[in-house]
Amino acid sequence: MEVSPLCVILVKSDSKGDRLLFRYPFVHYESPETLSKTKRNPYALPTAEDLLQTSVVPISTISKRGLTGFSDEVLSSLFAVKNDLCNRKFELKVNDVRFVSHPTQLQLRNKQTEKDDTGIMLINIVFSLSALASHSVVKCYHDLSKRIGIILRHEEKRCGYISEQTQTMMAAHDDSCTNNNGAAFEVILQKCTLAANIKKLYEDLCSTGLVNIRLNSWIPLSFCLPQKAHQWHLKGKLVEPEDIDRCLLALRPYHSLLLLHPVQHLINFTSLDSSPSLVQMLSQYSPMKNLQKLAKDSDLSLKHVFELTAHLVYWAKATVIFPVCSKNNYTIASDAPISLRSGLIDMYSTFFPGGNLIRALSEFSLPTSLGQITNPLCNPSPEPDLIKSIIWMLQHHLLVQLHTYVQYMPTDNGISSTKCSRQYVKTPPRTSSVLSTSFPEPSRTESESGTSTVSEAQDFPKHFALESITFASTDDDKHNYQEELLHDFPTEESTQIFKIPATNNPEDLKLFARLCRKGYFQGNHHLEEIMYLENLPRSQLLQLLDKFRDVLVTYETEDPAIAMFSSSSYL
Template sequence: MEGINPLSIFLVKDGSKGDRLLFRYPYTMENRDDEAKKRARQSPYSVEPSENILYKAKPPLSNIKNGQLSGFDDTVLSNLFAVKMGLCEKRLEVKVNDVRFIGHPTLLQSGSSDSVLPRIRHSTSTSIILINIVIVLRASASHWVVECYYELSQRLGVALRHEEHRCQYLHNEARLMLEAHDEVAAQPEDSAESPYDLILERSRLAKELRDIYHDAYKLLKGYQISSDLYYSLCTSGVVKRRLNNWIGINFCLPQKVHYLRNQLLHIEPGTIYKCLESIQPYHGILLLGEESELLASLPPDSSSSLKRLVKMASPLKNFHQLAADTNLTLLHIFQLTSHLVYWAKVMVIYPLCETNVYVITPGAPADLASLGEEFREVFPGLSLLSVLSEFSLPTSLSHKHTPIWLFQQQNQQVQVIVWLLRHRLLMQLHTYVFFSPPVRKPIPSHIRRSSRQSTPDFYLGLSEGSSEKSDGDSDVTVETQTQMVQEDQSQRTLAEEDEERGSKGDSELQYEALFPNLSQLEIEVILACPAACDAEDLKLFARMLPYFHGKHHIEEMMFMENMRRSQLLELIEKFRPVLLTCTHEDPRLAIFYHH
């Protein structure tokens, strides 16, 4: 997860007094040395060394030292990210060597257009025109990681603009930061004090930016930090705080949140979106923690419908049942579920029932010592290895009649399965059906007979007698005979078609209407099945045939066509000669498991 954590976060402002880097975190001794050298060069008696044109030092290939940003002083950063007005309210992304800067320059005031800014309650005397909160990442960070951090930069900029218009929060904090910079600059040149130490002592905004970023190693070294450390980018990937104790900022880095749930999973937001687009009403949700913990983690102003969904959630209910129990629309249930899945609070499953088939997950850890202790605490008297051994092969819950399960009540069995699903130790398998008619072997060429039209007897007789007549009469006779033969052939063709249509009236034409997309050979193979003699079974097979292409499992067919499982399984067994079945996981839910 090294490429997901940010390298640095800093705040740049631009206004009537020029641009300035107000705050950066983390700051190192290298940053202090750069500032000391800068102050030393500002002396009027200092002499700049002349440039040696014969030797040019190669620029550093890496701007990362000890996991932090290096090689950029404050002046370079302020000049680079205090952009012109035309680049404000847009995405700003800069790549230098092996680091990537991502930010969203935010206008605080505009002289020409008021549509960009929200309505200001009172006039402000601030001289700040724009701010830019820039987050530094490794250049190798994935596209989705960059997108997430850009969203965070945009949210922070909008929140600061709101607070500036409400109570001049940014103006007051910027004044404290500038005073700290000027105070340190006035100290002797050999002073090693950093202005950012003073800024962290005096500025609330600096502390909030530090807590948003905060490194986990600060906790180990005994630094005095707020409780919001546990909701930071470098520890949990979650930001939950109220800027200036007023406006809430809730942000989630789904790659890290899902990774901390299961370190074998590497889930990108794009994969989550694809999964959520394919969920169906017959699916359900499984809470990845206790209900009380999940409710306590929700913000105080969270939606009441979200709390209602969490309270009514059960692994035995599908989305249709949840919509009825919570008195919410199905679309609203899907939206709330998407939010919970994104934050790794729930996972999408097929609701538990006796016919569900489970098997041990391919990515289950080999060392189960720690999980075994946790399992024994939750379920005294049961062994995790013994329970998992029951699912070494695909096993239906209705077939659990071993001594391990006999003494348990049904409720406890459900709790055991829920615990195993939460820890991704079990995976559900579904049965998929394929229409696969057997291929008929071609007829050998020496047996095949050529089809040719036979010549009518009367035509042969007339043609023989025509040689005895004169040349003038022969032309008329031949034309007449040819016309008669053509009329006779057309009459025979019409008669044969009528006879064929009459014979097909109740059989072949009816079969072609039942199976409009099948070839004649495929229809014949279906009719060869013994169950095809029953008209009801044949109609039911034609109705279910669009599902027999391996993309719909049995549970989905039951929901879509409102059928009982026994009825569907009986139909599959009757037409077994033309059907194949296979068992595997649901591709829609594959993101929740390691492969």
């Protein structure tokens, strides 16, 4: 689906009447009669149906040159709306074109008296789109038109900018002696900065979807069309704002930020209207740091780092990953362009002299961790070149990270259908607000004094205390504590669990029962999330899964919270 605008139109209406002042791109107008004549076969014979009933065939108003089939007079009549439709969303569909705008009223300023006493003018910046444009695309263009209207109203009040520009445009139209308004538009484009801004706006929307201009060389206008902006790094995928919101709402402190451009490029790009805290965060950036560590190093609050991360992701300048470390499992993406004719092969060789992309990817034909590639006897930590290679392949979406999920399967048919009184405790939802002032906190014990940290490599504090329980050594007492810990489990399930030797250890059984009650073993939480929420070390969690492997099934897949940036099947 094409999301670029067909045309940008500027219409005014005041006491002197309404008029189309400028449109870009401007093409020669051809009437429907002319188009119908040129498309009609002169040798075609009329059929009986044509003689009995003449049907009007809709004529497309979209061509390679942009919007056609509408004269300037028709467009000015359509968009010079009444006062009742001002300062609100305006949407009109004509044949295969949809027009979207936000008509704005402004008080004209008299430069001689410096008072707003010359009347009221309607200014309407209209975007023409394909009629098939989605609701989210229409919403984005309406927001852009509204923001432009607010800026123009401010500039008119400050220095009479609109009055000056409209007078110049009207003079150019009056001086034009030809029916082809393209000549007048050429003059307007040379003399009026507003027309030049509209041209730049249109070109940016069609090329990158990112707009960074200054209207009247004074007020910055920054806008991102995410459906277009993300296409450069997600080839063939249409990313809707709702998809980005789902990802951002699932952000956790253990996630990390992966920039898609060099840091200096982002600093230069955001210099137009950048936040000092953004530059401060980028100075401490590393894909091997999680967001909590990045916030600490940048001396910023975690909430503010989340906000800056959301900004970079929305503007297609970064994606969300897990911190690159030796325990991460990677495999080749299902849609990775690994053909020998792929341009990425030459790019990889340029970035890594002497390197071969196909050979580097072959290491991950099966899910493989960096620790498995590195020889622990020669070099216990991954080599810097290997880390850089992994980061490069993640930036180009050649690799995906797999996470381990756990499914509770106490019987051959899964969870028992027997009704029981067990109530799962709801864990913090994956869609908690990224801008909220509180985040899901890991479980803590009294011995930890309320402190908890998340390390760079997802190796969480290796201490976890369970409440001390004293049991007698007799078989009856052993059976009693087992029954007590699993009192709310169905009999069919508890019977299978009691067959596991690990139930002889009360601490292991208590931890298993607690995690099961909280719903961590329903396939909705991967190991890293369980470790964070319950403050568990990886080694203890892996040992527990191994001890109860008779009733727990593990499998590896992508994290759906961030899979939109790597898996084509997710969108």
